[in-house]
Amino acid sequence: MPTRVLIEGGWVFAGEGDGPFEILEDAVVAVEGERIAYVGPAAGLPADWAPTRRIDARGKAVLPGFVNAHTHHAMTLLRGYADDVPLMPWLREHIWPAEENLTGDDVYWGTLLAIAESLQAGVTTFADMYFFMDRVAQAVLETGVRAHLSRGLIGVAPGSDRALEEGRELVATFQGAGEGRIRCALAPHAPYTCPPEFVRQVLAAAEKLACPIHTHLAETKAEIEEIRAQYGKSPIRHFADLGVFEHETLAAHCVHLESEDIEVLARHGVRVAHNPISNCKLASGIAPVTELLEAGVTVGLASDGAASTNHLDMFEEMRLAANLQKVSRMDARALPAWQTLRMATVGGARALGFDKLGCLAPGYLADIVILDLNAPHLWPRHDLTSLVVYSAKAADVDTVLVHGRVLVDGGELLTIDMERVEHEVQARAERLARAARRG
Ligand SMILES: [Zn+2]
The missing domain is CATH 3.20.20.140 (Metal-dependent hydrolases)
Structure with missing residues (x-):
């Protein structure tokens, strides 16, 4: 059975296409396998759709990656x-x-x-x-x-x-x-x-x-x-x-x-x-x-x-x-x-030529970002699109899914060992700079 992730309670930036977003309040995004199965009010989800994981997005914005x-x-x-x-x-x-x-x-x-x-x-x-x-x-x-x-x-x-x-x-x-x-x-x-x-x-x-x-x-x-x-x-x-x-x-x-x-x-x-x-x-x-x-x-x-x-x-x-x-x-x-x-x-x-990517709508690939809006620079809430574009920061990113899989959870990287990466890149960057100076 494919994994089923249910993102609940957030402000969902929904809607396909090129126009302004349709921002749904207290909505859910249901992800099945690598794709979005449903976007809308929780009541619209089939009663027998049981998630394997629930993500609480209350006070958060749910955006396409x-x-x-x-x-x-x-x-x-x-x-x-x-x-x-x-x-x-x-x-x-x-x-x-x-x-x-x-x-x-x-x-x-x-x-x-x-x-x-x-x-x-x-x-x-x-x-x-x-x-x-x-x-x-x-x-x-x-x-x-x-x-x-x-x-x-x-x-x-x-x-x-x-x-x-x-x-x-x-x-x-x-x-x-x-x-x-x-x-x-x-x-x-x-x-x-x-x-x-x-x-x-x-x-x-x-x-x-x-x-x-x-x-x-x-x-x-x-x-x-x-x-x-x-x-x-x-x-x-x-x-x-x-x-x-x-x-x-x-x-x-x-x-x-x-x-x-x-x-x-x-x-x-x-x-x-x-x-x-x-x-x-x-x-x-x-x-x-x-x-x-x-x-x-x-x-x-x-x-x-x-x-x-x-x-x-x-x-x-x-x-x-x-x-x-x-x-x-x-x-x-x-x-x-x-x-x-x-x-x-x-x-x-x-x-980039990826089909069915970049919107939160059924049938789209489940590449999703959940942004924590509980920060001083994100109050008050007049227009959420303005808030995301003109006020939000990378540090507000809380959870990230790609292809239906959670890769960042509460700000933590799940698939990358950062301590090892930091050590490797510092040593390699120093070697490159030394070699370039020698010409
Ligand atoms: Zn370039």
């Missing part, structure tokens, strides 16, 4: 390693030299740290692009989270053929693993690191494997200028002309867009991962999220790697995303709280 739509999880090892540096020198002088010394074990432990931090902040799914991705898949399978995984491919680097082979192997081995918790993609890193011939090779492999594409696009002004000088068009137009968007594509950043670029993204159904803090901290710019949403583009919210963002907290990303749209458009109505929360949940789920 957050989806971090673009990250490089193992970069937690480089958190705080090179801050206050612009993107290109940051990559070329600091990050890439440090990454040269990374081992598969480093990536495994760095990813476990990121999963721990994410879970305790209510993130149930993430899209990761990095290397040693078989070790990331191992961490995902062991901890019980959900992920969209791809081996980052840099066409201009030596060993790009081997990297593509590893990317293929990842897809062949892990597509659909963990009862469908893992989706795999191929990841040509960006137009400025992948020449056309290499992109075509990646697309041919994606065609064969019938897998999606994950990439970085239009992140900085420097990239726009470089691609224009080289190919006479914008990065979006360039990738469209290469045929990238004939494949299901997840494009991170999309900061510098012409209106024609937005049309191209909308027409091809390209999904965008918006990284507000990373785009601020690396001085990349403000993505036109409002225009993208108006054009019908699916947009998910993301942290990017912790080496650029310094944390993996979707509450902070939500707050900055909403505030950036308001101030850049000089319009306080831009990106309202409910739309921001949709972007952080179902928007991300759609961006």
Whole structure:
């Protein structure tokens, strides 16, 4: 018999789709196996539906799990390693030299740290692009989270053929693993690191494997200028002309867009991962999220790697995303709280191509976050969506379920040994920094 979890007495953020949430007071969420069986008043639950576990959610908000739509999880090892540096020198002088010394074990432990931090902040799914991705898949399978995984491919680097082979192997081995918790993609890193011939090779492999594409696009002004000088068009137009968007594509950043670029993204159904803090901290710019949403583009919210963002907290990303749209458009109505929360949940789920994920409704996958509202910064209760988006913090996350299984219980991680993780990452981070300094 499948497990049956009954979440009782909370304010449930219910309702499918893109609109404002339907917030049900004193409602229940019934989970059977990996899916939500029922959402509504307790009286509506069949009398013979006996739970194997009850969770008391009185005084708490019950939300869909957050989806971090673009990250490089193992970069937690480089958190705080090179801050206050612009993107290109940051990559070329600091990050890439440090990454040269990374081992598969480093990536495994760095990813476990990121999963721990994410879970305790209510993130149930993430899209990761990095290397040693078989070790990331191992961490995902062991901890019980959900992920969209791809081996980052840099066409201009030596060993790009081997990297593509590893990317293929990842897809062949892990597509659909963990009862469908893992989706795999191929990841040509960006137009400025992948020449056309290499992109075509990646697309041919994606065609064969019938897998999606994950990439970085239009992140900085420097990239726009470089691609224009080289190919006479914008990065979006360039990738469209290469045929990238004939494949299901997840494009991170999309900061510098012409209106024609937005049309191209909308027409091809390209999904965008918006990284507000990373785009601020690396001085990349403000993505036109409002225009993208108006054009019908699916947009998910993301942290990017912790080496650029310094944390993996979707509450902070939500707050900055909403505030950036308001101030850049000089319009306080831009990106309202409910739309921001949709972007952080179902928007991300759609961006990553997970079906029936990101809403609290029957038939949806049971990825659920229970937020404790009993804190001074969460009184009084006027509008609960505003409270969650503008006032709540990661530390308010109490319980987290992924695929119907409780992974965080009363704030405690059930599938990760944090003491071991802390010890491993500190030793490994010190070794990496020493090796990079020696060059
Ligand atoms: Zn990235």
